[in-house]
Amino acid sequence: xxxxEPNAYGRLQLxxxxxxxxxxxxxxxxxxxxxxxxxxxxxxxxxxxxxREVLFGTGDEFKAVFVDSLTAVPPGVAPIDAxxxxxxAAGAMLQERRPFARRRxxxxxxxAELQERELIKLASIATALTETLRExxxxxxxxxxxxxxxxxxxxxxxxxxVAAPDDEQRELPEFIREALQALRVVTx
Amino acid sequence: xxxxEPNAYGRLQLxxxxxxxxxxxxxxxxxxxxxxxxxxxxxxxxxxxxxREVLFGTGDEFKAVFVDSLTAVPPGVAPIDAxxxxxxAAGAMLQERRPFARRRxxxxxxxAELQERELIKLASIATALTETLRExxxxxxxxxxxxxxxxxxxxxxxxxxVAAPDDEQRELPEFIREALQALRVVTx
Numbered sequence: 327x328x329x330x331e332p333n334a335y336g337r338l339q340l341x342x343x344x345x346x347x348x349x350x351x352x353x354x355x356x357x358x359x360x361x362x363x364x365x366x367x368x369x370x371x372x373x374x375x376x377x378r379e380v381l382f383g384t385g386d387e388f389k390a391v392f393v394d395s396l397t398a399v400p401p402g403v404a405p406i407d408a409x410x411x412x413x414x415a416a417g418a419m420l421q422e423r424r425p426f427a428r429r430r431x432x433x434x435x436x437x438a439e440l441q442e443r444e445l446i447k448l449a450s451i452a453t454a455l456t457e458t459l460r461e462x463x464x465x466x467x468x469x470x471x472x473x474x475x476x477x478x479x480x481x482x483x484x485x486x487x488v489a490a491p492d493d494e495q496r497e498l499p500e501f502i503r504e505a506l507q508a509l510r511v512v513t514x
Numbered sequence: 515x516x517x518x519e520p521n522a523y524g525r526l527q528l529x530x531x532x533x534x535x536x537x538x539x540x541x542x543x544x545x546x547x548x549x550x551x552x553x554x555x556x557x558x559x560x561x562x563x564x565x566r567e568v569l570f571g572t573g574d575e576f577k578a579v580f581v582d583s584l585t586a587v588p589p590g591v592a593p594i595d596a597x598x599x600x601x602x603a604a605g606a607m608l609q610e611r612r613p614f615a616r617r618r619x620x621x622x623x624x625x626a627e628l629q630e631r632e633l634i635k636l637a638s639i640a641t642a643l644t645e646t647l648r649e650x651x652x653x654x655x656x657x658x659x660x661x662x663x664x665x666x667x668x669x670x671x672x673x674x675x676v677a678a679p680d681d682e683q684r685e686l687p688e689f690i691r692e693a694l695q696a697l698r699v700v701t702x
Contacts, residue, residue, distance in 0.1 A: 470666075471670055471696050472700045474670065482659055508655050509701055512659055512660045513702075514701075
């Protein structure tokens with residue numbers, strides 16, 4: 327057992343983002359990350375199974391925020407409004423991590439393989455939302471369309487939020503509401 | 515130069531789909547495909563650079579159908595209606611190749627890596643449609659939302675079309691119109 331390191335998780339995450347940014351994702355090793363954080367590889371592997379996990383998380387916690395918040399919406403709420411609640415809940419979670427989310431996005435934008443991983447992750451969230459809508463009694467193709475349109479709204483709102491200037495006052499849930507409203511306008 | 519083989523492209527494509535279906539994409543080699551088609555590896559490589567190309571095509575012809583048909587829509591048509599024209603044009607092209615499209619879909623559905631490749635290809639089409647809409651003067655986030663929603667409509671319509679029974683009378687463009695109408699209803 328290694329000794330306890332204060333905030334090892336956060337230090338490793340920050341060190342990884344710095345290095346991915348400086349020399350690229352491919353050319354950064356786990357050893358580099360641990361060294362930059364002043365920690366050992368062993369400590370790294372207590373927190374992450376590989377360097378990609380620093381960016382994409384360990385499991386499906388992010389997906390769970392979407393699904394759990396959709397499940398919690400009272401029955402009878404229109405599907406698109408129920409999905410909006412779910413998107414805003416996930417958005418509120420990311421809002422609290424804005425500096426991390428922005429740096430992470432810069433790393434992903436610079437690497438095609440990571441962009442594909444992000445795309446696949448979002449597709450998997452859309453599938454989970456589709457299933458949850460079906461369980462709420464929404465029929466096809468409405469369930470798939472609502473979930474897929476919702477994830478498109480989320481992704482576009484997210485991109486606009488991370489690209490906004492540092493003094494941006496609007497929070498991610500507001501960007502999500504705006505994008506959903508814009509979707510309503512373009513499809514009207 | 516090898517001798518000319520009648521319909522080598524189609525024979526190789528059919529042989530590949532049969533083998534992918536029988537033994538899986540991973541366990542099928544280019545040699546297997548050529549042998550099944552009664553052709554040589556050399557002939558295979560005159561038509562495809564690798565076995566994945568049998569499923570995903572050589573270049574961006576499919577994307578070009580979307581982009582060119584969107585570009586050809588007269589200015590002044592609402593963005594979502596212009597995108598609908600583009601989706602239906604791509605749908606009409608696939609309709610002519612329904613037996614191939616259905617078998618191809620079965621192979622892709624059985625392989626996570628191929629599903630990811632398909633997802634990435636569709637995302638790239640959405641990006642191209644977004645750029646084309648911007649060139650038509652559509653502002654953000656409307657351009658992105660229209661393109662992304664359009665591709666969601668296309669994908670969901672496509673899935674329903676390939677899953678339809680053999681005696682299905684409706685053609686893919688009709689599934690696309692239905693899905694777009696369903697999107698309008700869910701976002702209304």
